[in-house]
Amino acid sequence: MGALGVLLTYPMNPYLEEELDKRFKLFRLWESPNKKDFLRSNSASIRAVVGNSNVGADAETIDALPRLEIVSSYSVGLDKVDLKKCKEKGVRVTNTPDVLTEDVADIAIGLALAVMRRIPQADGYVRAGNWKATGDFRLTTRFSGKTVGIVGLGRIGMAIAKRAAAFGCPISYYSRTEKPETNFKYHPTIIELASNCNVLVVACPLTEETHHIVNRDVMDALGPKGVLVNIGRGSHVDEPELVKALVEGRLGGAGLDVYEEEPHVPEELFGLENVVLLPHVGSGTLETRKVMADLVLGNLEAHVQNKPLLTPVV
Numbered sequence: 001m002g003a004l005g006v007l008l009t010y011p012m013n014p015y016l017e018e019e020l021d022k023r024f025k026l027f028r029l030w031e032s033p034n035k036k037d038f039l040r041s042n043s044a045s046i047r048a049v050v051g052n053s054n055v056g057a058d059a060e061t062i063d064a065l066p067r068l069e070i071v072s073s074y075s076v077g078l079d080k081v082d083l084k085k086c087k088e089k090g091v092r093v094t095n096t097p098d099v100l101t102e103d104v105a106d107i108a109i110g111l112a113l114a115v116m117r118r119i120p121q122a123d124g125y126v127r128a129g130n131w132k133a134t135g136d137f138r139l140t141t142r143f144s145g146k147t148v149g150i151v152g153l154g155r156i157g158m159a160i161a162k163r164a165a166a167f168g169c170p171i172s173y174y175s176r177t178e179k180p181e182t183n184f185k186y187h188p189t190i191i192e193l194a195s196n197c198n199v200l201v202v203a204c205p206l207t208e209e210t211h212h213i214v215n216r217d218v219m220d221a222l223g224p225k226g227v228l229v230n231i232g233r234g235s236h237v238d239e240p241e242l243v244k245a246l247v248e249g250r251l252g253g254a255g256l257d258v259y260e261e262e263p264h265v266p267e268e269l270f271g272l273e274n275v276v277l278l279p280h281v282g283s284g285t286l287e288t289r290k291v292m293a294d295l296v297l298g299n300l301e302a303h304v305q306n307k308p309l310l311t312p313v314v
C-alpha cells in the first residue's frame, strides 16, 4: 500500500515535520495557494491528517479526503476537529492529553501574577531607565491569598488549582458536574463563581455549550477589581465585550493566552496596562512540544501497525 500519506495542516513544529517527512509521505497544506485544489489532487494518497489548534480537520477537509483513516492532532483541544463527522465516517482521532498540563497551568499562574503584580510593566520601567530617573515603581496588587475561581476542573483546571492552593488561594470552581473528591468550593453557575472570586481562570474545553461562556454578565460579576485569565480558547470569551469591559474599567484586568481569531489580537488592548497578552504559548516549551510531537508520531505508527492507539478519542 506504500507509505501512509499524511496531510500536515500548519507548520507547527520543525521536529514533527522532519519526522513525518522521514517516516511517511508528507503533504504540506499551507504551501498550496488553493486548499480545495490541493486536497482534490492529493485525495487518493492522503490517509491521515495532522492538525493543531490553528488548523484542524473541519467537515470540508474530511469530506474532501475519502481515504482518510485517522486525525492525529498536535493539541489536547479538539475544537478544530469535526468529531461528529469523524465518528460518522469511521475516522479515528487522537490528541495530546496530559503531557502539556503542567506547562499550561504554569502559564495560567504566570498570567495572574503578571497582571496583578504588573511584571511586564515593571520590566519596561527598568529598561526605559525610569527607575533611575523617576524613582520607585508604583504599588501593585497581591495574588497570594486571593480567591481563584476555575471554569472547568479537568486535568488542566486541577493543575491550576494545585498551584494556586500553594499560593494560599482559596479555590472555587464551576463545571458541569460537582467533583466531590475535591475540597474546592463548587458553584452551580459561572455567574455565581465570578461573583465570588478575585481571579477567574478559564480552563474548560471549547464546545457549543462553552462558546462565549464568559459573557458581559460574567465580566460584570467579576467586577472592576476582578482579573480574568484565559488559557482555554479565545472563543470562551466574548472578545468585543471583554475589550469594552476593560476599556470602561468594569473589569479589573485580563491575562490572555488565546484569542477569538488568532493571531489577530484586538488592538484596543495594546494600550491597556492592566492586560497581559501572550501569543498562545501555554504548551510552548521545548520539553512539552517534543513529547506532543512524539505522541502524534506514535499514534500514526500504532495506526499503521494495527496496534492500539496511544491516546484515542474517537
Ligand code: 8YV
Pocket (backbone or CB within 6 Å): 012, 052, 053, 054, 074, 075, 076, 077, 078, 100, 280, 283
Ligand atoms: C497548541 C493547544 O497551541 O493543546 C492545545 O489544545 O492549544 C496547544 O497545545 C497547539 O496545538 C500547538 O500548535
